[in-house]
Amino acid sequence: MSVPAITTAKTITTGRLTTRVLFHGPDDGIPVLFLHGNLTSATWWEETMVALPPSYRGIAPDQRGYGSADPAAKIDGTRGMDDLVDDAIALLDELGIEKAHLVGNSLGGCVVWSLIAQHPDRWLTVTQADPGSPFGYAATKDAEGTITNEEYSGSGAGLINPEVVRLIAEKDRSADNPFTVRSALRQLIVKPPFIPAREDILVESMLEVHLGEQDYPGDAVPSSMWPGVGPGVWGSNNGLSPKYYAVADAVVAADPKPPVLWVRGENDLMVGDMAMADPGALGVMGLIPGYPGTDVYPPQPMLGQIRAMLDRYAGAGGSYAEQVIADCGHVPFIEKPDEFNEMFHSHLRMDG
Numbered sequence: 001m002s003v004p005a006i007t008t009a010k011t012i013t014t015g016r017l018t019t020r021v022l023f024h025g026p027d028d029g030i031p032v033l034f035l036h037g038n039l040t041s042a043t044w045w046e047e048t049m050v051a052l053p054p055s056y057r058g059i060a061p062d063q064r065g066y067g068s069a070d071p072a073a074k075i076d077g078t079r080g081m082d083d084l085v086d087d088a089i090a091l092l093d094e095l096g097i098e099k100a101h102l103v104g105n106s107l108g109g110c111v112v113w114s115l116i117a118q119h120p121d122r123w124l125t126v127t128q129a130d131p132g133s134p135f136g137y138a139a140t141k142d143a144e145g146t147i148t149n150e151e152y153s154g155s156g157a158g159l160i161n162p163e164v165v166r167l168i169a170e171k172d173r174s175a176d177n178p179f180t181v182r183s184a185l186r187q188l189i190v191k192p193p194f195i196p197a198r199e200d201i202l203v204e205s206m207l208e209v210h211l212g213e214q215d216y217p218g219d220a221v222p223s224s225m226w227p228g229v230g231p232g233v234w235g236s237n238n239g240l241s242p243k244y245y246a247v248a249d250a251v252v253a254a255d256p257k258p259p260v261l262w263v264r265g266e267n268d269l270m271v272g273d274m275a276m277a278d279p280g281a282l283g284v285m286g287l288i289p290g291y292p293g294t295d296v297y298p299p300q301p302m303l304g305q306i307r308a309m310l311d312r313y314a315g316a317g318g319s320y321a322e323q324v325i326a327d328c329g330h331v332p333f334i335e336k337p338d339e340f341n342e343m344f345h346s347h348l349r350m351d352g
Contacts, residue, residue, distance in 0.1 A: 003067070003204045006046050007058070011068075014090035020068035021091065022060040024049040029057030030124075031097045032348070035088065036060065037106025037331075038236060039181065039216070041067030043205040044105070047198070048333045051341050056348065059100070061091055063108070065215050065236055067208050074214045077156070077231065077238030080136075080245035082118075084111045084236070089119060098122070101348055102258070105129040105331065106270065107236060110136070110245065116258065117250035123258040124351040127344055130264045130271050130330050133302040134248040134309050137240040138278050141298050143308040145246055148297050149225045154279035155241035156231025157218030165217055171207055173200075181206040188276055191267045191329040202334075226292050227279050248309040257318030260310060261347040263340060264303075265328035273301045321347075 007024040022042045032052065034045040042060035049058030062069045063084050075083045088111065092100060102123045104112030109131020116126060135145035139155035148154070163179040175182045182203050186192060196202055213219040218235025222228065231241035239245060264271070274281040280299035283291030291297070310320040323343050325332045333340045 003041070003043050003201060003208065005043070007049055007060075012061070012091065012094060014087070014094040016090040017064055017073050017087050018070045019064070020062045022046060022049065023058065025052055025054070025057035027057065029055055031092075031095075031100035032056050032058050033088065033092065033100045033102050034058060034060040035084075035102075035104045035108030035111050036063060036066070037108050039184075039206050039209050040202070041205040041208060043067070043201060044331065044334065045103075047337060048341070048344075051337065053345055053348070056101075059091075059095070061087070063087065063111070065210050067205060069210075071210050071215075074234060075236050075239055077218060077233050077235055077241070078244050080239050080247070081111045081114045083239075085114045085118060088115060089122070092122065099124055101125050101127070101351070103127045103129070103344075104131055105333070106132055107240065110134070110240060113247050113251050116254050117247050120254035120256050120258065125261070125347055126258045127261045127263065127347055129333055129340070130268050131262070131306065132240065132271055133300065133305045134246070134251060135305050136242040136245040138242075138280070138300055140242050140300050140305070141280075143301060143304045145242065145248060145305060147242055148280075151223045151225045151230045152241050152243040153223035153225035153230050154227050154297065155243065156220055156229075156238040157235060158220035158229030158231070159277055159279070160217035160237060165211060168207055168209060169211055173203055173207070188269050189330045190335050191265065191327060194329075194335055196334050226290055226297060227283070227288050248305070248312075251309060252312045252316050254318075257313065257316070259347070259350055260313070260318070260320040261343065262306065262310065262320060262322045263332055263343055264322070264324055265330055265332045265335065266324050266326045267328060268330045270330040271302050273303050274299050275302060278302075
């Protein structure tokens with residue numbers, strides 16, 4: 001099923017990738033690049049794009065591995081987020097855009113951290129909505145991103161439950177099983193009992209994720225350390241392992257330093273200091289057998305890691321603001337659009 005759009009959808013080919021790109025706003029508007037999260041697509045940004053002030057032009061690609069991106073284009077996880085970084089820059093270059101406002105969510109937020117680090121002169125402002133940690137997902141234990149063990153166990157594709165993958169392959173659109181994408185949306189991504197008005201469209205976009213050992217979830221390897229699995233080399237989940245992705249120092253060193261707005265839902269279960277996909281947190285809750293304890297494998301302090309990096313960023317001459325939206329989960333731009341857009345639009349105007 002093709003996911004219908006409320007924005008203008010075009011197929012764009014760059015030197016790196018052919019993909020669907022959503023647009024909204026005047027062709028000569030101030031560009032705003034939106035990068036979506038894991039297991040989603042550009043569709044998730046549509047309502048935010050439509051709500052932009054009239055002088056702005058929203059641009060949202062389906063990133064490599066998701067939606068209508070070329071399925072032959074794979075993510076080399078050993079490059080961290082760099083395949084997605086290079087795709088974003090190639091898209092802006094293809095569109096003739098030198099500078100843009102930059103917006104990310106979740107995995108897209110990790111791409112944004114790398115974009116700040118590698119291409120700081122391209123961004124007018126940066127807005128992060130519940131971004132991932134600059135030290136990746138799982139297998140680190142303090143605000144400085146110290147690794148939990150030398151095998152990076154518990155990070156990468158092995159985090160993904162095989163039942164989730166099976167049900168995606170079967171295109172299960174129900175909420176009858178806790179491992180369907182609709183159940184994940186209702187229970188983990190947004191704060192219950194909220195149900196998005198366009199839930200069916202969001203679910204369809206989730207089911208368009210590219211599946212396989214080189215895509216989602218990616219490949220995994222055995223580990224001698226709890227919980228017994230380590231990162232492979234393919235796909236975005238492996239790219240988020242701290243084995244391949246740790247960019248905090250490079251973000252702090254960026255020059256120039258675009259102003260950063262960090263907006264997060266108070267009840268985010270996906271990115272937090274007790275995230276529901278982090279083996280450390282699941283171990284504390286007794287949900288993974290054989291947990292060795294917090295001395296060996298504590299929950300990843302994701303919020304503390306982001307805040308510590310941004311404090312250093314500000315201390316090195318940058319600026320940031322942290323805003324928390326109450327009664328809200330992982331996608332405040334969908335759950336609390338009025339509150340999110342008030343903060344977001346004000347931040348856009350910082351550029352004058």
